Amino acid sequence: MENFRRMALFAQVVQHGSMSAAARALGMSTSAVSQQLRTLEREAGVALLHRSTRRLALTDVGSRYYTACVRLLDAAGEAEAELSAARHAPSGELRLSAPLGMADHIGPALGGWLRDNPQLRLYLHFEDGWTDLVQARIDLALRFGRLPDSDWMAQRLGVLQRWPCAAPEWLQRHGAPSDPLQVPASDWLGLAQVPGLAWRHRVSGQERQVPAHPRIVSHNQPAVRQLCESGLGVAVLTCLDVIPLLADGRLVRLLPEWALPPLPVWAVTPHRQTQPAKVRQAIELLGDHLAQMPDAADTCG
Structure with missing residues (x-):
């Protein structure tokens, strides 16, 4: 790394034509520039x-070395521009x-953005489990519910x-319940712990x-939805799953x-440092899409 700095300094001296001019451009003293060149x-x-x-004046080897330094500095500049x-x-x-x-929601949330940015590619990995983001090289993961540490x-x-x-067919057999305890325990579909959550009456607070x-x-929500149908x-089911079916x-x-209790939705990324634009903008668009989902008051009778 120190040699790279001296190469950049050498190129600056050549480009400015003197050590004093290079020193002014670099914010260094002329003696410091001279010392770095002698070390190089x-x-x-x-x-x-x-x-x-x-x-x-450049020596013969200095001329060849300067050409190589310029190529290296140009490549470094291109890399910095990419970042x-x-x-x-x-x-x-x-x-x-x-x-x-x-x-069904990735297209509505990100479609316009992808059209406006043809240089951007999208790789989608759908699953209901917990992926190791680093091993799978995932930039951004959407997760529902409680997150593991x-x-x-x-x-x-x-x-x-x-x-x-429930489907109309189920209602014909069982009638419409007025209390969640009226649903037979074996007729719940999906994960056992979901119905085990605390239900609260909107008026009485019971x-x-x-x-x-x-x-x-099943851990697979689309499969649970189809079985329910x-x-x-x-x-x-979440409002995300059932609005068109209702x-x-x-x-x-x-x-x-x-x-x-509502289901929290999280954007999870493997890095805590500054995120690239593709991740920041995708998070914002996905958040905007979820914000358009109705809350319970929109459809509550």
Whole structure:
């Protein structure tokens, strides 16, 4: 690294034509510049400059060395420009990990941005588990719920409301419950601990702890939603999952008088340092998209 600094200093001396001019450009004293050049020549074992009281001139080896120094400095300048561009404009490949339930939302959230930035590439990794971001070379991961302890950086994007839903077929068999305890414990779909969350009545503030022994358990929310559509039970789904299904009647929202704790949504990145523009802008766009999701009050009867 010290040799690289001396190479840059040598190039500055040649370009400015004198040590004093180079010293002024570099904010150094002329004696310090002279000392650095003598050290460079001593370590190289050759003279790079002919010195006189009036001018400097390159030796033959100094001329060749100067050409190599300029190429190296140009390459360093290009590298610095790449870093600067990455900080200020999205470029390269964005590697994004998200739950399967987000698959239908990446396009609406990021589509316009991708069209406006053709130099940007997107790699999508969908899963409902917990990926090692470093090993998978993930730039940005969307995660729902409680996060495990890690050294990664997490930024809260917002929350999603959770609604119990069932298919019309299930309602024909069981009727519409007015209390979450009226849902048979075996008819809950998905993860057992979701119905086990505290339910709160919106008016009275009364709380319920609802036991659940689901016959069908899955970590895959799209699969749970499809099973719910088939009339096999009641699933607690996010508004992100079910808004279109509620609109066309494939699912019915149950127990609107009861509220479940909302589901936090996080943007997780493997680095705590300054993020490149592609990551910062993607986080902002995904947060804006989630902010457009309705809260419980929008559809509560």
